[in-house]
Amino acid sequence: MAKHPKIRLSRLRDIGWRHWDPIGLSDLDGGWENSAAADEYDGYLLKAAGMVRRNEGDEDAAQYLVWGESENMGLGVKADTHSRAQTTVAAIRADDQLWNEG
Secondary structure, rough: OOOOEOOOOHHHHHHHHHHHHHHHHHOOOOOOOHHHOOOOHHHHHHHHHHHHHHHOOHHHHHHHHHHHHHHHOOOOOOOHHHHHHHHHHHHHOOOOOOOOOO
């Protein structure tokens, strides 16, 4: 049976809080490591990372984050919504240590 790689959640949170952060949690002192809201974006980021991992298309993963922010969170689309989502997906794809293959 093939093993499924496990994601390094701390790395994914670093990416999400640095690049996406739709509600501005990174402005809180201490970052996600010291926040009661550390897991606030996990569901969205895990789904987007899974889409990238399965090669479902970076644009589709970015659109999912846009949907999460604008529709599901109800924040609407801002001038930087699409660029933050695309940057987040690109950072997920570029992180060669995000997935633990072992």
